[in-house]
Amino acid sequence: xxxxxxFIIMLPCQVDxxxxxxxxxxxxxxxxxxxxxxxxxxxxxxxxxxxxxxxIDNPRIGTVMNFAKALKVSIDxxxx
Numbered sequence: 001x002x003x004x005x006x007f008i009i010m011l012p013c014q015v016d017x018x019x020x021x022x023x024x025x026x027x028x029x030x031x032x033x034x035x036x037x038x039x040x041x042x043x044x045x046x047x048x049x050x051x052x053x054x055x056i057d058n059p060r061i062g063t064v065m066n067f068a069k070a071l072k073v074s075i076d077x078x079x080x
Contacts, residue, residue: 020051020079021080022077022078026071026073026077034048041066041067041069042070064079
């Protein structure tokens with residue numbers, strides 16, 4: 001946990017070359033639509049679509065944290 005916090009603190013405003021490999025998988029596993037995840041995370045629907053499709057491959061750390069919080073998973077779960 002300490003290493004993850006250090007990792008987050010040391011990151012710039014964006015998560016470079018981070019692809020949220022498990023975002024769609026986790027979202028579907030809990031039965032959420034893209035609209036539901038966008039609403040629960042506070043991330044715009046259009047941004048979510050772009051991230052899931054790979055058109056945005058370096059989302060802001062705040063966006064990643066919002067997804068993790070809404071889905072009740074760790075950031076590591078989204079990217080491993």
